[in-house]
Amino acid sequence: xxxxxxxxxxxxxxxxxxxxxxxxxxxxxxxxxxxxxxxxxxxxxxxxxxxxxxxxxxxxxxxxxxxxxxxxxxxxxxxxxxxxxxxxxxxxxxxxxxxxxxxxxxxxxxxxxxxxxxxxxxxxxxxxxxxxxxxxxxxxxxxxxxxxxxxxxxxxxxxxxx
Amino acid sequence: xxxxxxxxxxxxxxxxxxxxxxxxxxxxxxxxxxxxxxxxxxxxxxxxxxxxxxxxxxxxxxxxxxxxxxxxxxxxxxxxxxxxxxxxxxxxxxxxxxxxxxxxxxxxxxxxxxxxxxxxxxxxxxxxxxxxxxxxxxxxxxxxxxxxxxxx
Numbered sequence: 001x002x003x004x005x006x007x008x009x010x011x012x013x014x015x016x017x018x019x020x021x022x023x024x025x026x027x028x029x030x031x032x033x034x035x036x037x038x039x040x041x042x043x044x045x046x047x048x049x050x051x052x053x054x055x056x057x058x059x060x061x062x063x064x065x066x067x068x069x070x071x072x073x074x075x076x077x078x079x080x081x082x083x084x085x086x087x088x089x090x091x092x093x094x095x096x097x098x099x100x101x102x103x104x105x106x107x108x109x110x111x112x113x114x115x116x117x118x119x120x121x122x123x124x125x126x127x128x129x130x131x132x133x134x135x136x137x138x139x140x141x142x143x144x145x146x147x148x149x150x151x152x153x154x155x156x157x158x159x160x161x162x
Numbered sequence: 163x164x165x166x167x168x169x170x171x172x173x174x175x176x177x178x179x180x181x182x183x184x185x186x187x188x189x190x191x192x193x194x195x196x197x198x199x200x201x202x203x204x205x206x207x208x209x210x211x212x213x214x215x216x217x218x219x220x221x222x223x224x225x226x227x228x229x230x231x232x233x234x235x236x237x238x239x240x241x242x243x244x245x246x247x248x249x250x251x252x253x254x255x256x257x258x259x260x261x262x263x264x265x266x267x268x269x270x271x272x273x274x275x276x277x278x279x280x281x282x283x284x285x286x287x288x289x290x291x292x293x294x295x296x297x298x299x300x301x302x303x304x305x306x307x308x309x310x311x312x313x314x
Contacts, residue, residue, distance in 0.1 A: 026299050033214040041214065048206040083250050084205055087277035090298040091207040105278050 006140065013137045022130050026093030042140050049088045050131055056085035057127055060104070064117050079108055094127045169212045192220040193313045199244040201225040202232040202259060203275075204252055212246055212300045219309055228252060229259030236263055242270045246300065247292070249276035249283050257290035259284075260279055264291035271312060275300065 017023045034041040059081035065072065080104050089098040100123035107115035199221045203209040209225045216223040221244070226232050229251045236242075245263065249256040260272050274287035274295040284295040296304060 026301075029215075029299075029301065030211060033218055041210075045207055045210050048210065052206055080250060080252075083277050087203075087205045087248075087298055088207040090277055091205070093299075102278070109280075114187065153204050 010137070010140050013133075013140065015120050017133060017137065020133075021095050022091045022133055024095045026090070028093070030092060042107065046092060046134055046138055049092050050134065053085055053127065053131070056081045056088070057124060060085065061120060061124070064113065064120060075108075079105075082108060094130055097123065097130055100126055191309075193309050195313050197221045197243045197309065197312055198241065199223040199246065200232060200235065200240075200242040200253060200270075201246050202227075202256075203248040204228065204244070204250075205248070206246065208248070208298060208300075215300060215302070215305060216309075220303065221309060229254035229262075231246045233255060233262045233266075234260055236266055236268055241268070243309065244273065245270045246273045246275055247287075249274060250285065257292070260287060260292045261290040271308065273308070297309075 017027070030045060031042055038044075051100040060078065063081065082101055086098050086105065088094075088102040089101065100119055103119050104116045104123060107113075107119065170204070196226060199216045201209055201210045201212045201216070201223060203212065203225070204227045209227070213223045213225045224235070224236065224240075224242075229247070230253060232245070232247065233254070245260075245268075247259050254262075256274050256276075260274065263270070263272065270304075272292040274284075274292040275298055276283060276295070277298045279297045287295045
């Protein structure tokens with residue numbers, strides 16, 4: 001049946017988020033917070049995450065690029081962008097992006113602007129991968145009919161409720 | 163710089179079950195007493211998640227985006243058993259917020275929270291009157307013992 005096929009697709013996509021190391025158990029904790037009184041809680045949080053993260057990634061990039069143009073760098077603002085990005089990532093259970101942000105924060109604390117610029121492309125790449133995967137996953141979810149579940153139909157290595 | 167106060171539902175969330183949802187312990191957990199909490203975090207994601215987590219354990223939780231809003235709320239007479247304050251709040255930072263809250267005589271348990279642990283920040287927060295300083299994300303493993311302590 002089409003519904004079952006869609007469920008399988010959603011479950012598979014969800015599992016891949018964990019298998020590919022994009023998300024950790026914190027995402028499951030996030031899912032646990034969703035209930036009948038707010039069935040769109042996770043999707044709403046992810047939407048906020050994606051909106052805020054885009055601003056923060058853009059802010060980080062623009063702050064670092066100002067160095068090239070010999071424009072004064074607002075170092076405090078750069079630090080805030082990094083903190084906010086890492087904060088959001090930790091909240092939703094993103095795994096790879098905060099690792100790169102952490103490296104940038106270490107450089108930031110050491111005053112190593114060149115180090116931050118070196119890490120920036122990798123951080124952006126990891127964020128773009130996460131963003132695309134999350135958008136694709138949540139694009140499918142509204143198509144679940146009431147009564148259907150997005151939980152994996154068979155036992156998986158990581159599933160909601162474990 | 164407005165005082166943005168979210169009393170009800172950050173992002174439309176109407177709160178978790180009062181029965182709790184601590185499936186990690188294999189049983190439902192919920193506070194026995196009527197506990198209240200305040201979350202001060204300028205990040206929408208963390209504000210929503212921390213609020214939902216506390217509400218899922220039956221804690222009546224409000225959320226604000228700035229330290230100023232937190233201070234205004236308490237100055238207006240609101241009391242909270244637990245206050246969770248982000249380190250890098252805009253304008254008035256976390257430690258300054260904690261300091262002002264303590265200066266008003268609030269005896270709440272204050273938890274400083276951060277995305278990037280730094281010992282200097284920890285010392286600053288504790289010196290300002292926070293009871294503890296932790297790294298994000300706020301997890302059931304951290305929250306449940308605190309709620310139990312407040313419950314008793």
